[in-house]
Amino acid sequence: MRVLGFMSGTSLDAVDMAILDTDGETLQAFGPAGERKLTEATRALVLAATEAAKSWLRGAPEPAEFAPAAEAVAREHFAAAQGFLESYGLGWKEIELIGFHGQTVLHERPTPERSGRTVQLGDGALLATLTGVPVAFDFRTADMAAGGEGAPLAPIYHLARAQASGIARPSAVLNVGGVANVTLFSQSADPLAFDTGPGNGMIDLLVQARGLGRYDEGGRLAAAGRVDQAVLAGYLAHPFFRQPPPKSLDRYDFSLDAVAALSDADAAATLVAFTAEAVRLGLDAATERPKVLIVSGGGRSNPQIMRAITERAGCEVVAAEAVGWRGDAIEAEAFAYLAARTRMGLPISFPGTTGAPKPMTGGRIVEP
Structure with a gap:
């Protein structure tokens, strides 16, 4: 199938798009990839929905902010893809399936006392109507209903991409988005994947909260600061890091309260160190230390994050482009691949990636 995959991360920066030819198992061809920045109007609606989600009690009616945000996200993706396809001389008739992640506004991992809860806003039916193409969406709900974490979902694609590239094991793929997640490939065991800790998200929130822009461009703010070791130790004492x-x-x-008293530069430097230390702890969980760590996502464009991870990883660290991958498109490619697997009835989450009780199918498909 020729599948168009979408991803819009928690940084609320852009809609990423990529086209794959795939049967949900092998990768036959890579089509074009691109992005379009989110409009301020859609960003504002999603931020309002995110704020409402923070205080949404279980069992209570869905916040009123969700529906307009879901419609806006669908229309934003349609507009982004319309221009994207036209720029490559393509039309909707040449796309057989769409993988639509939607916009995460809530993710609560399961605990022994309760199941998890996750919300990705995006009107799949509206997107199918606008495009005339079947849309696979809602990829996380089934996994969480079965007791899984609902994330990360990209590892099965990381595996396919690594196999297609002939990446030798032991190796690992690290995606640094708002949250960072790693997929670990050993020579003898099934892949292990999990969120390691914050990625860009806390740094972005810091910069935005202090009126310094949208993100720390080029890592310049962090480069001018010094790590506060006491604050860093406090972050790393969070119980998340003791859980398997x-x-x-x-x-x-994780709250920004701990860096509130620090200067802008010191706060940014401390948050970079937090991201990198969390990655180190994640790699320590590998049954075999990877020989190479392939980094994708927006975080690989921050030299300070890459430097800090390289210092701590205990293995070779390379940006995705060094192995011929499109570092900004991996997540969009992944949701194209997951859409194909959904269409073919293949599992998308596994005991070693989300903690699901068994390999599980997921996602729903809505026809135009």
Whole structure:
């Protein structure tokens, strides 16, 4: 199938798009990839929905902010893809399936007392109507209903991509988005995957909260600061880091309160160190230390994050492009691949990636 995959991360920066030719198992061809920045109007609606989600009690009616945000996300993705396809001389008739992740506004991992809860806003039926193409969406709900973490979901694609590239094991793929997640490949065991800790998200929130822009461009703010070791130790004392994988996080699971008294530069430097130390702890969970760590996502464009991870990883650290991958498109490619697996009835989550009780299918498909 020729599948268009979408991803819009918790950084609320852009809609990422990528086209794959795949049967949900092998990767036949890579089509074009691109992005379009989110409009301020959609960003505002999603931020309002995110704030409402923070105080949404279980069993209570869905917040009123969800529906307009879901419609706006669908229309935003349609507009982004319309221009994207036209720029490559393609039309909707050449796309057989769409993988639509939607916009995460809530992610609560399961605990022994309760199941998890996750919300990705995006009107799949509206997107199918606008495009005339079947849409696979709602990829996380079934896994969480079965007791899984609902995240990360990209590992099965990381495996296919690594196999297609002939990446030798032991190795690992690290995606640094709002939250960072790692997929570990050993020579003898099934892949192990989990969220390691914050990625770019806390740094973005810090910069935005202090009126310094949308993100720390080029890592310049962090480069001028010094790590506060006491604050870093406090963050790393969080019980999340003592829990065994698989495990998942929400972008807001860690507060900026601990860096409130620090200067802008010192706060940014400390949060970079937090991201990197969390990655180190994640790699320590591997049954075999990876020989190479392949880094994708927006975080690989921050030199300070890459430097800090390289110092701590205990293995070679390379950006995705060094092995011929499209570092900004991996997540969009992944949801194209997951859409194909959903169409073919293949599992998308596994005991070693989300803690699901068995390999599980997931996602729903809505026809135009």
